[in-house]
Amino acid sequence: MLRRLRGMLVKEFIQVFRDTRTRTLLFAPPIIQMLIFGYAATLEVRHIPVAALDYDNSQVSRELLSRFTASPYFDVRAYLNDRREIGDLIDRGEVTVALQINGGFAQDLRKGQPARLQVIVDSSNSNTALVAVGYINQIAARYAQEFQRTQLLRTSLFASSQIPSIVLERRPLFNINFDSQWFFVPGVIGNLILVMVVSLTAFAIVREREIGTLEQIMVTPIGRLEFILGKTLPFFLIGLFDTALVSLVGTFWFGVPFRGSIGVLAIGSILFILCMLGIGLFISTISRTQQQAMVSGFFFNMPAITFSGFGTPISSMPEWLQTLTYLNPLRYFLEILRGVYLKGVGLDVLWPQMVGMGLLGSIMLAISVARFQKSLD
Amino acid sequence: MTDHDTIPVLAHGLVKRFGDFVAVDRINLEARTGEVVGFLGPNGSGKSTTIRMLCGLLRPSAGQALVAGFDVAREPEQVRRRIGYMSQKFSLYNDLRVIENIRFFAGMYDVPASLLNERTQWVLDMAGLAGRESTITGTLPGGWKQRLALGCAVLHRPSILFLDEPTSGVDPISRRRFWELIHAMADEGVTVLVTTHYMDEAEYCNRLVLIFQGRIVAAGSPTELKQQAMTGELLLIECDQLGLALDVLQQVPGARDVALFGNALHVVVPDGQTSIPRLRDALSAHGVAVSRIEPIRASLEDVFVSLTARLSDRRT
Secondary structure, eight states, X not given: OHHHHHHHHHHHHHHHHHSHHHHHHHHHHHHHHHHHHHHHOOOOOOOEEEEEEESSOOHHHHHHHHHHHXXXXXXXXXXXXXXXXXXXXXXXXXXXXXXEEOTTHHHHHHHTSOOOEEEEEOTTSHHHHHHHHHHHHHHHHHHHHHHXXXXXXXXXXXXXXXXXXXXXXXXXXXXTTOOHHHHHHHHHHHHHHHHHHHHHHHHHHHHHHHHTHHHHHHTSSOOHHHHXXXXXXXXXXXXXXXXXXXXXXXIIISOOOOOSOHHHHHHHHHHHHHHHHHHHHXXXXXXXXXXXXXXXXXXXXXXXXXXXXXXSOGGGSOHHHHHHGGGOHHHHHHHHHHIIIIIOOOHHHHHHHHHHHHHHHHHHHHHHHHHHHHHTO | OOOSSSOSEEEEEEEEEETTEEEEEEEEEEEOTTOEEEEEOOTTSSHHHHHHHHTTSSOOSEEEEEETXXXXXXXXXXXXXXXXXXXXXXXXXXXXXXHHHHHHHHHHTTOOHHHHHHHHHHHHHHHTOTTOTTSBGGGSOHHHHHHHHHHHHTTTOOSEEEEESTTTTOOHHHHHHHHHHHHHHHHTTOEEEEEEOOHHHHTTOSEEEEEETTEEEEEEOHHHHHHHHOOSEEEEEEESOHHHHXXXXXXXXXXXXXXXXXXXXXXXXXXXXXXXXXXXXXXXXTTOXXXXXXXXXXXXXXXXXXXXXHHHHHHO
């Protein structure tokens, strides 16, 4: 039994490490992707291109617009003279927001009447649009408040100190600067391991089916479990190694703090990789060719990442979808990654996630092993 | 090792269905120790499916097969220890070296460490690969790969060997050499079941089983088959306009199993002496210029054409 398993392992490792291309493929892409995703995956909205159209042309309106020029969230790209130009700029995607100040703006404001600032926004990216409108709202509200204060200051010094206001005292925990990289980098680690382990496992088995060596091995006395173990153990080890590799990039390149224990992360990674091996194995049992395996893998990867809380928070999904995410191992792994990285929590907090992955992994592996038997027929 | 009184391969009423399709239909089969049994049949006739059931790779839908005395459905692991199997794909790892392939399969077959060197040497000698141990397998020519695949399949010295179209895509000289190896093994008491669609290879077998549409249509030694099947006389016709000639001959009463063989036609008639002039007349009446008509000895291909043609007629 052990001799056969060793034979399988020796063969797998020779195959993986002999080919320079395969060798580089195992380690270079995770690092490169980590770097790319680490920079690109962000929800922060900055430098929103803006066009300004000022029909009022007063000191007040110019001052309001200068608030936008000064803001890091907006880049005023164009000052227009005609509102008909707006549509074209937005169509061509040159600006996302157009601000239109109509004549009489300053007057209304001085009279204490609502002054209107028209905001035309390209909401084809609804998220950016929402965030942009939010920032505009803040800038406008603050400007109005200051305007009111200066007005009152002129009439009575006393009254101006009487304006009621609420001041936020922000005490953000875990990520003081709201750095979105800190949020995304641990997520990217999870995604990378998912894609790597699932596809490597599925391809390795399907390739043997394609070239006929699977059949050749199946006429030897090797047991099904021995074969599966021999086939998955190398990718289990490679998966662990890759996890360590991209985690190091996360910590030392992106400077995401690692506050928890390596041991907890290791346990979480092992359980997660086991789940992914189960999925990879399952895909190999439903695929005759590597092409089919690729497509099937894609059908797993996309929803798994979407419903993991990687980008969109699970709490904002419809209730029935939220329930479904409990079947997604990546959901648990991301909670563990972020818990260990940012919050520094241990098993006392993360044990439910561990149990969840343990259960899912066992079920998936059991189903896949059972299916593997039949898929030979 | 097999007892001397167990029949190495024994199948009874073996059936394999894939959905509604019956790939193998109640096949009975027997192979004795040291016998080379050839499975003959067109592609898709069920040869490979039968072999794969006998190896325990496919579960029979019905019927029973005993290989080395063990039931293939109930004790496939026992069966696998005693058989060697080689498919037309020469399923080796192309990215491994010759020696790595040998060691890998030796490991899979539990070849004891004490015998490993001796067996490895034996395989290398047999395949003519001594001195090329560290060649990457994928770069070997077809014939060498085929012999290496055979070597890897018999590292554990099985008493029964299943070969599924082992010579496809291999040059004639390598094929001949391969068959010499097979016969050498059979002489040592290895029972060999081999599928092929090369008719000339069938002559190398002690016994032939002809399969057509999942059923055994004839069985016997090559000589027996030729005598059995060819009731009548086989004529060779050389002429121009082969296509037209084929149509014409099919219309001549008494003539049957008309088939194209290279640039000539074969036809079976009840009696050569009376038929030759009739055929010649029929052909020239349609403007076909006949250069030669003469009786010849039947080859296995003729036997096969004759048997399958009769079956197709019956079914349609």
